Amino acid sequence: MTETELPGKTPEQAALIARVRRMMLIAGLTTALAVAAVLIAIGYRLFRSGGSAATASDVTAVLPKGARITATAVAGEELVVTLDIGGTTEIRTFDARTLKPLGRLKFANEP
Secondary structure (H helix, E strand, O other), X not given: OOOOOOOOXXXXXXXXXHHHHHHHHHHHHHHHXXXXXXXXXXXXXXXXXXXXXXXXXXXXXXXXOOEEEXXXXXXXXXXXXXXXXXOEEEEEEEEOOOOOEEEEEEEOOOO
């Protein structure tokens, strides 16, 4: 088998190879930076919510006598309960993680 000799690189070819190497370096650094940002965001979310609040396992909410739950919903980090108390509508909100009461909104008819 005979080997053919390849001629040396021309200045244009050397410049092109240098430009491609530079572009690959920029692309590699950008990719590494993006992966690092994603890992930092995931780690921040894991450690921030890890032990922030104890979850309630068994909670008993006491309703007024004759009250009836008409609807429940979850809005963001809140649990919303709609009550019918003797013809009056009341909305109570609770923290979804700890089930602590956050607020109460009463609706009444005008006389």
